[in-house]
Amino acid sequence: MTAGTDRATHTRSVAPGAAEHWPGIDPDDLPDGLVVADETGRVVCFNAAARRIASVSGGGVLGLPLEQVLPLEDLKGNRWWALTDPYGGLATRRGQPERNLLLPGGREVLVSARYVREHPTGPVRRVVVSLRGTEARRRTERSHAELIATVAHELRSPLTSVKGFTATLLAKWERFTDDQKRLMLETVDADASRITRLIAELLDISRIDSGRLEVRRQPVDIAAAVGRHIQAHTTGGQSPDRFFVRVQPQLPDLWADPDKVDQVLGNLLENAVRHGEGTVTIEVAPTRATTDGEKGTAVTVSDEGPGIPEESMGRVFTRFWRGSKRGGTGLGLYIVKGIVEAHGGTITVGRGPRGGAEFRFILPVGAPAYLA
Ligand SMILES: Nc1ncnc2c1ncn2[C@@H]1O[C@H](COP(=O)(O)OP(=O)(O)OP(=O)(O)O)[C@@H](O)[C@H]1O
Ligand SMILES: [Mg+2]
Numbered sequence: 001m002t003a004g005t006d007r008a009t010h011t012r013s014v015a016p017g018a019a020e021h022w023p024g025i026d027p028d029d030l031p032d033g034l035v036v037a038d039e040t041g042r043v044v045c046f047n048a049a050a051r052r053i054a055s056v057s058g059g060g061v062l063g064l065p066l067e068q069v070l071p072l073e074d075l076k077g078n079r080w081w082a083l084t085d086p087y088g089g090l091a092t093r094r095g096q097p098e099r100n101l102l103l104p105g106g107r108e109v110l111v112s113a114r115y116v117r118e119h120p121t122g123p124v125r126r127v128v129v130s131l132r133g134t135e136a137r138r139r140t141e142r143s144h145a146e147l148i149a150t151v152a153h154e155l156r157s158p159l160t161s162v163k164g165f166t167a168t169l170l171a172k173w174e175r176f177t178d179d180q181k182r183l184m185l186e187t188v189d190a191d192a193s194r195i196t197r198l199i200a201e202l203l204d205i206s207r208i209d210s211g212r213l214e215v216r217r218q219p220v221d222i223a224a225a226v227g228r229h230i231q232a233h234t235t236g237g238q239s240p241d242r243f244f245v246r247v248q249p250q251l252p253d254l255w256a257d258p259d260k261v262d263q264v265l266g267n268l269l270e271n272a273v274r275h276g277e278g279t280v281t282i283e284v285a286p287t288r289a290t291t292d293g294e295k296g297t298a299v300t301v302s303d304e305g306p307g308i309p310e311e312s313m314g315r316v317f318t319r320f321w322r323g324s325k326r327g328g329t330g331l332g333l334y335i336v337k338g339i340v341e342a343h344g345g346t347i348t349v350g351r352g353p354r355g356g357a358e359f360r361f362i363l364p365v366g367a368p369a370y371l372a
Contacts, residue, residue, distance in 0.1 A: 027045055027047035027048075028047050028048040028049075030047055030049060031049060032049055032130050032131065032132050033047065033049040033050030033051075033052070033053045033054070033109075033129075033130060033131030033132065034046075034047040034049070034050055034128070034129070034130055034131075035047075035050050035066070035069070035070060035128075035129040035130075035131065036126055036127070036128050036129070037066040037126065037127045037129075038125075038126060039087075039123065039124060039125050039126065041065050041066050041067070041086075041087055041127070042063055042064065042065060042066070043061055043062055043063065043064055043065075043066055043069050044062065044063075044126075045062075046061050046062065046069065049131070050131050053103075053109055053131045053132070053133055054069075054070060054103055054109070054131065055103075055107075056069065066081060066127065066129075067079070067081035067082070070103075070129065070131075071103070071104055072101045072102065072103065072109075072111060073101065073102045074099070074101055074102070075100065075101075075102065080101055080111075084096055084113075086113065086115050086124055086127045087123075087124050087127075091117075091121040091122070091123075092120075092121060093115060094114065094115055094117075095112065095113050095114040095115050096111070096112060096113040097112060098110050098111065098112040098132075099111055099112070100134065108134045109131050109132065109133065109134065110131070110132040110133075110134055110137070111129060111130070111131055111132075112129070112130050113127060113128065113129045113130075114127070114128040115127055116128060147319070150320050151198075151202060154198055154329055155195060155198060158191035158192070158194045158195050158198075159191075159195065161187060161188070161191045162188050162191050162192060162195075165184045165185075165187055165188050166188060168184070169181065169184055169185075198329060198331075201329065201331045201332075201335060202331075204263075204335050204338070204339075205319060205331065205334065205335065205338075208334075208335065208338030208339075208342070213338060213339065213342045214257075215256070215257045215260065215342050215343055216257050217255040217256055217257060217366055217368060218255065218256075218257075218258060219253065219254065219255060220254045220255070220256045220258050220261055221254075222251075222254055222256075222261065222265075222284055222297055222299065222363075223245075223247045223251070223284050225258070225261060225262060225265055226245055226247075226265060226282050226284060226299070227245070229262075229265050229266060229269050230243045230245065230269070230282075233269065233273060238273060241279070242273070242278075242279060242280055243279070243280050243281075243282065244279050244280070244281045244282070245281075245282045245283075245284075246281070246282070246283045246284070247283075247284045247285075248283070248284065248285040248286060250286055251284065251285075251286050251297055252286055252295035252296065252297060252365050253365050253367060254297050254363060254365060254366070255365060255366040255367050255368065256343055256363055256366055257339075257343070260339045260342075260343070261339075261363075263335065263336070263339060264336050264339050264340060264361065265299070267332040267333065267335065267336045268301040268336065268359050268361075269282070269301065270332070271332060271333070271357075271359075272301055272302075272303040272305075272356075272357070273303075274328075275305060275323070275324070275357070276303030276304065276305030276306075276307075276356050276357060277303060277304050277305035277306070277356070278303060278304025278305065278354070278356065279303070279304055280301065280302070280303045281300075281301070281302050281303070281352070282299065282300070282301050283298075283299070283300040284297060284298070284299050285297070285298050285300075286298070287362055289344075289345065289362050289363065289364035289365070290344075290364060294364045294365060295364070295365050296345070296362045296363055296364040296365060297362070297363050298360060298361070298362045299360070299361055299362075299363075300358060300359070300360040301358070301359045301360075302352030302353065302354075302356055302357065302358035302359075303352065303356035303357060304352070304354045304355060304356045305355075305356040305357065306355075306356070307351050307352070307355055307356045307357045307358075308323060308349060308351075308357045309323070313349050313350070316333050316349055317333050317334055317336075317337040317347070317349075318334060319331055319334040320334075321333075336361075340361045340362075340363065343363050343364070343366060344363075344364050344366060345361055345362050345363040345364060346361065346362050347359065347360070347361040347362075348360050348361075
C-alpha cells in the first residue's frame with residue numbers, strides 16, 4: 001500500500017469517487033479548511049483543517065447536507081446557508097467573499113465560498129467552502145491597535161508641551177523675561193525635534209514591516225563610520241575615554257547603505273552611552289557571514305553597565321520594549337534589526353566580558369552581482 005492511499009483510507013476526507021477531482025493533491029495537506037458539497041448540497045469533502053476548525057470528528061460527515069454539517073450563522077444570528085442560498089438564487093453568482101461567521105457555540109471563523117457551475121449561468125455543480133481560524137487576523141489587528149495606541153501616547157506628551165508653551169507665550173508675551181522666553185522656546189524646539197524623530201522612526205517601521213526598506217548599496221568603510229560616531233559623541237560632551245575602538249586587520253569589502261549603517265551604529269552607540277555605563281568598546285572584525293561561507297564584517301558594541309537581564313534578551317528587538325524608565329521610545333533596536341536583516345545580516349544580544357550589554361551585528365560583503 002502506498003503512503004497516499006494509506007492516508008486517504010485513514011482520514012476519509014473525500015467521498016469515494018471524489019478524489020479524481022484533485023489528482024495528486026490530498027485535501028488534508030491544505031493549511032486552510034476545505035469543505036466541498038456536490039450538486040445536491042451533500043458534503044463530499046471535509047478536510048483535516050476543516051474538521052479541526054469546526055470541531056467535527058472523524059469522516060462521518062460525508063454525505064450529509066452542507067447546512068447540517070456547517071451550521072454557520074452571521075453575526076446577527078441569521079442562518080448563513082438560508083441567507084445565501086447557493087443552489088437557488090441568481091445564476092450569475094459565483095461565490096461569497098470572505099466573511100466572519102459563527103459556528104455553534106459562538107466560535108468565529110472566516111468563510112469564503114465558490115459556486116462551481118458547469119457553464120457560466122448553469123446550475124451549481126459544486127460548492128467549495130474554505131474555512132480559516134480568526135486567531136492570526138486577530139493577532140495582527142491587536143498589534144495594529146497597540147501600535148496606534150502607543151504612537152498616540154508617545155506623540156501626545158511632546159505635543160502637549162509644545163501647545164502649552166506656545167499658548168502661554170502668545171497669551172502673556174510681555175510678562176516674561178527674555179531668558180524665560182528662551183527657555184520655553186528651547187523646550188518647544190526639543191519637543192518638536194522629538195516628534196520629528198518619532199515620525200521618522202515610525203516611517204522606518206512601516207517600511208520594515210511591509211518589506212519596503214530600500215538598501216542602496218555602495219562601498220562602506222565601517223571603521224571610519226565608527227570613528228565619526230565617536231567624534232560626534234565627544235563633541236557632544238562625552239569624554240573620549242569612554243570609547244575604545246579595536247579594528248582587526250584584513251576586513252573584507254562591505255557594500256551597504258551608508259545612511260542605514262550610520263543609523264545602526266548611531267542607535268547602538270547611543271544605547272551604550274545612555275543605558276550602559278563605563279567604557280564602550282567597539283570591535284570591528286572579519287567573520288563568516290552566512291552558513292555557505294560568505295565573508296562578512298562583524299561589529300560588536302559592548303559596555304560596562306547593568307546589561308540586559310537574561311529573561312528580557314528575547315524581547316529587546318521588539319518594538320516599544322524598553323527596560324527602564326530611562327528608555328526612549330523603544331523603537332531603536334527594532335529598526336536596527338530591520339536594517340541589518342534588510343542587508344542580509346544578523347544581530348544578536350548577549351552579555352559583554354565586563355557584564356554590560358553586548359550587541360553584535362554581522363553584515364555580509366553584499367557586493368553587487370556584476371562584481372561577483
Ligand atoms: N547597552 C545597553 N545597556 C542596557 N540596556 C540597554 C542597552 N541597550 C538597550 N538597552 C535596553 O533596551 C531597551 C530598548 O532599546 P531601544 O534602542 O530599542 O529603545 P530606546 O533606546 O529605549 O529608545 P529609542 O532608541 O527608540 O530612542 C532600552 O530602553 C534599554 O532598557
Ligand atoms: Mg535606543
